[in-house]
Amino acid sequence: MSWDAEVDVIVVGGGGGGLVAAITAAQAGQQVALFEKTNLLLGNTAASAGMIPACNTRFQKDLGVEDTVEIMIGDIQKKNHYESDLEQVKAVAEISGPLVEWLNDSLTIEMSVITEFKYPGHTNYRMHAPPSRSGAELMKLLKKNALKYENLYILYQSELQEIITDDAGNAIGITVQTVDGLQQIKGQKIILATNGFGGNKEMVHEYIPEIADAMYFGYEANTGKGILAGKKIGAATSHLTAYQGHAAVNENTGLLVTWGTIMMGGFYINTEGKRFGNEAHGYSEFAKEVLKQPSQYGYIIYDQFIHEQLLSIEDYKQMDEMKAYKKADTIIDLAEKIQVDSGVFLETFENFNSQKDGHPDEFHRTSFEKKLEAPFYAIKVSPALFHTQGGLEINPSAQVLNDEKQVIGNLYAVGGCATGVSGKAAYGYMSGNGLLAAMGFGRIAGLHAVTELQQLSRGI
Structure with a gap:
């Protein structure tokens, strides 16, 4: 040869x-x-x-x-x-x-x-x-x-x-x-x-x-x-x-939203303002759960403390510079900015914020690192296939x-x-x-x- x-x-x-x-x-x-x-x-x-x-x-x-x-x-x-x-x-x-x-x-x-x-x-x-x-x-x-x-x-x-x-x-x-x-x-x-x-x-x-x-x-x-x-x-x-899926791609910036938003105490809602699963179990399997939602995308909700902790991550820092998120002093105002039902979203938020760390909620999530405190953040995220x-x-x-x-x-x-x-x-x-x-x-x-x-x- x-x-x-x-x-x-x-x-x-x-x-x-x-x-x-x-x-x-x-x-x-x-x-x-x-x-x-x-x-x-x-x-x-x-x-x-x-x-x-x-x-x-x-x-x-x-x-x-x-x-x-x-x-x-x-x-x-x-x-x-x-x-x-x-x-x-x-x-x-x-x-x-x-x-x-x-x-x-x-x-x-x-x-x-x-x-x-x-x-x-x-x-x-x-x-x-x-x-x-x-x-x-x-x-x-x-x-x-x-x-x-x-x-x-x-x-x-x-x-x-x-x-x-x-x-x-x-x-x-x-x-x-x-x-x-x-x-x-x-x-x-x-x-x-x-x-x-x-x-x-x-x-x-x-x-x-x-x-x-x-x-x-x-x-x-x-x-x-x-x-x-x-x-x-x-x-x-x-x-x-x-495969590895990921439930948190911000399409507007083309950047991956760190799951630290969740693991540090945030949560995920659909476009109806509702949670629909155990976010803390893993972002890979959560991707297909998002695909089952009405609009096939949602929002991660977190607060100022979490925001500040994540600024050391380059992708998140870039999203901060582009102001890829919505920010508000109240949940009602945040609901208006992301255009979800304020009553449903407020109920979801209050239910989540009342959970105790180590105790399972209705989705069997047991990790509730902290109570979310104003100002609040919401970032739009979509599911994706990352790699096989x-x-x-x-x-x-x-x-x-x-x-x-x-x-x-x-x-x-x-x-x-x-x-x-x-x-x-x-x-x-x-x-x-x-x-x-x-x-x-x-x-x-x-x-x-x-x-x-x-x-x-x-x-x-």
Whole structure:
């Protein structure tokens, strides 16, 4: 076979998972080629809040937070109804702490623990993020690191077409459509980091019809190419019905409204001024509940205290600058500004504000952090599909498996391209699972590929 180029490690996809895998391999001296479908390094990571759940980090210890791998595994498994592979969950939980510290120490991406609130499902403060709490900043800093390495080549507008295998079924290269035409690239290790299929309407309708009518808030380039290419060479898939939804996209600004508005004591109403579920259970599964409402959108209600606490989050700060919310000194005035029935809304508000923390209300919500006090805020929010959580089956080393659960030689999958740790449906998504699976398995795949290549060079 005639090859257009040869490298040690091929990485397909330039999101957070792909960059972490590529930098890991490049740091070890491997020749790495990263193929990005578009002309930008963004991916779903750029649209996220840049928050990575991690346990047993020194950042947590400095704050007196006692968190272990076992606790984190328990939280993830409980949230996904114990539907994810335990060894896979264990692998990302174990790598999470070292990953965050590597980002901070080796890549000089300043990481810190978010302590303003806990996201649904997390029993400890374990979300780590850059200062701006911005995925866009995280991607910018990852790209800056990637560009330091002369042995890491980034090729834009290069779309995966197929994976090339040898007679034994091992992956040995890829066919990629570039600006110079169709090319065949040989690689000793191939890491698929193409995310999922959220941008492929046909696949969304086939596998997750319940969210198909919601807007897609992920990266448009996520069309399932890696999953389809893997299936073509015999890779197994699982949990294709799993996804991360989000119930709080502000369409006017195109920004994601942090669920901290809820977890710090706010609530969600429909256009009739009524609550309709347990908001605190999770923003992913709440998205489909919003779709069932009369106008398929609603409002998050919170107060001045919560507003001030959230100004450290870049997306929320931008919404504040654009005054994307409505503000009023009374609930009646707020009702008028968002055009909902004032009587219904007032009754909803008084009922919510009378609840006691730790005691279940009619929707089984038990978290009522504080009484809301004037002035009050309302921000219009809509449900969205953020990214899919099922894909190619992998083992704890991120190696792709076939239908017989055997490893397909030299092939890895990370992030949305692989089966994640969110079980089989939206209810299984716990905040941060997407970045954890992308960057955690990106780091695992990069390290595993490097180890095997080093062993090969030593004749082991």
